[in-house]
Amino acid sequence: MGSARDMAYDIHAMPTATRPTPEAFVPEGDRLSARTEALLDRADSLCVKRGVRMTALRRQVMGLMLESSHPLRAYDLLEQLQARHAGAAPPTVYRALDFLLEHGLAHKIERLSSFVPCVHVLDHSHDHDGDCAHATQFLICRTCARVTELEDGGIVRAIALASRGSGFHVQHSTIEIEGLCAECLASGTNESASLPPQ
Amino acid sequence: MGSARDMAYDIHAMPTATRPTPEAFVPEGDRLSARTEALLDRADSLCVKRGVRMTALRRQVMGLMLESSHPLRAYDLLEQLQARHAGAAPPTVYRALDFLLEHGLAHKIERLSSFVPCVHVLDHSHDHDGDCAHATQFLICRTCARVTELEDGGIVRAIALASRGSGFHVQHSTIEIEGLCAECLASGTNESASLPPQ
DNA sequence: AGCGTGATGTTATAATATATCAATATGAAA
DNA sequence: TTTCATATTGATATATTATAACATCACGCT
Numbered sequence: 001m002g003s004a005r006d007m008a009y010d011i012h013a014m015p016t017a018t019r020p021t022p023e024a025f026v027p028e029g030d031r032l033s034a035r036t037e038a039l040l041d042r043a044d045s046l047c048v049k050r051g052v053r054m055t056a057l058r059r060q061v062m063g064l065m066l067e068s069s070h071p072l073r074a075y076d077l078l079e080q081l082q083a084r085h086a087g088a089a090p091p092t093v094y095r096a097l098d099f100l101l102e103h104g105l106a107h108k109i110e111r112l113s114s115f116v117p118c119v120h121v122l123d124h125s126h127d128h129d130g131d132c133a134h135a136t137q138f139l140i141c142r143t144c145a146r147v148t149e150l151e152d153g154g155i156v157r158a159i160a161l162a163s164r165g166s167g168f169h170v171q172h173s174t175i176e177i178e179g180l181c182a183e184c185l186a187s188g189t190n191e192s193a194s195l196p197p198q
Numbered sequence: 199m200g201s202a203r204d205m206a207y208d209i210h211a212m213p214t215a216t217r218p219t220p221e222a223f224v225p226e227g228d229r230l231s232a233r234t235e236a237l238l239d240r241a242d243s244l245c246v247k248r249g250v251r252m253t254a255l256r257r258q259v260m261g262l263m264l265e266s267s268h269p270l271r272a273y274d275l276l277e278q279l280q281a282r283h284a285g286a287a288p289p290t291v292y293r294a295l296d297f298l299l300e301h302g303l304a305h306k307i308e309r310l311s312s313f314v315p316c317v318h319v320l321d322h323s324h325d326h327d328g329d330c331a332h333a334t335q336f337l338i339c340r341t342c343a344r345v346t347e348l349e350d351g352g353i354v355r356a357i358a359l360a361s362r363g364s365g366f367h368v369q370h371s372t373i374e375i376e377g378l379c380a381e382c383l384a385s386g387t388n389e390s391a392s393l394p395p396q
Numbered sequence: 397a398g399c400g401t402g403a404t405g406t407t408a409t410a411a412t413a414t415a416t417c418a419a420t421a422t423g424a425a426a
Numbered sequence: 427t428t429t430c431a432t433a434t435t436g437a438t439a440t441a442t443t444a445t446a447a448c449a450t451c452a453c454g455c456t
Contacts, residue, residue, distance in 0.1 A: 055403070055404090057403085058403095073442085074442095074443065075442075087405060087406080089405075089407085091405085094443095094445075110309060111308060113443065139364060150360060150364070152360040155353070155356045155357055159356075159375060161352055162350040162353055163377070168337045168378070168380060169378040171340065171377040173375045174309055174373070174375075175373055176308075177357060178372075179361070179366055179367045179369040180367040180369070181366055182365030185365065251434085271412080272411095272413075273411070273412075286436095287438085289413090289415090289435085289437085290435075290436080292412095293434080311413095
């Protein structure tokens with residue numbers, strides 16, 4: 001036994017390191033990038049640390065988001081999930097998403113009714129670990145539809161200051177900034193990615 | 199003839215000042231506060247200035263929002279609209295809302311899938327007039343469900359700064375801050391108004 | 397093994413939003 | 427005034443997003 005929850009559910013619930021020869025078990029189209037596998041494993045150990053369960057289903061949904069270059073809608077995830085998970089239905093996806101959102105492993109982009117994996121909890125040294133209450137902001141490119149997650153102290157402070165000025169106690173902020181990303185600005189590619197207007 | 203668009207559609211399309219004795223024409227339950235009437239008239243003249251039409255339908259929808267203490271969902275508006283407007287259907291409301299949003303007379307609160315009238319375009323001296331591209335932020339109270347609209351320069355600057363740091367060109371920002379308003383904090387009334395979590 | 401809890405399966409439906417095309421109203425031109 | 431182009435509204439259908447409710451199954455504990 002390699003870890004606290006190995007052999008649970010199926011191979012997709014296992015950190016890569018504990019698998020015999022992963023490729024042999026992974027059905028066509030399911031190979032995940034090394035980065036995704038690494039991030040999934042980080043998410044996984046974060047869950048262990050918190051005493052919650054990163055099940056196969058949740059890991060799969062997280063994996064789908066990590067492999068995508070842009071936010072995915074619930075029904076996008078559902079469709080992809082169904083390829084390997086016949087019985088998947090809307091609640092299947094929404095429940096997995098609820099878990100991931102609750103534990104700060106993913107975020108909902110309200111403007112797009114879409115979801116992205118959280119890179120700050122997972123990536124490098126941002127060890128929030130037991131605490132998932134980080135304040136994030138999102139840059140949404142209207143041309144390429146990519147979303148970048150920020151954790152900008154200046155924005156957080158400005159919001160705290162303005163709220164305090166109104167006697168308001170902040171619990172959560174939704175900050176979604178739309179426009180053109182550096183790459184699209186540079187390449188002059190201004191066709192919209194069919195985002196909602198305003 | 200009293201103004202550019204008088205007698206259009208019905209009495210509700212008319213600024214109060216041009217009406218003979220408004221009360222006599224207004225059906226039961228349709229009396230609007232003096233504040234609402236005044237703001238509707240401001241919205242109206244803003245539209246005239248911009249060469250767009252504040253029709254009876256749009257004015258009614260705007261009026262419903264102005265009379266409400268909290269954000270209204272599209273189907274709330276629809277239901278209220280139907281009381282005086284038999285044929286009203288979802289597109290009726292969404293089209294009126296689209297117009298009001300486009301002209302900065304209302305805002306959508308993404309977190310609540312709800313709509314509020316814009317007070318900054320309408321109230322007192324904020325004469326944006328021809329220009330509706332003001333940057334707003336919203337304070338959403340989880341207890342009383344009231345929403346306060348801000349136009350805080352500090353937040354706008356912090357966002358501009360952070361975005362510039364990423365080479366991102368901002369076109370629009372959605373800033374929705376959830377928590378407890380001063381009144382609810384003071385009164386200790388902490389029952390949630392059934393807002394979505396996180 | 398038996399039990400309590402949490403996770404998933406399954407079906408149905410609620411809530412939010414848009415597409416499409418017909419009918420009508422409006423403002424400007426002739 | 428008539429005519430015309432355009433904007434607005436009417437009406438029906440449907441797409442999209444999200445949840446309720448209850449059955450079943452897996453897991454962790456004793």
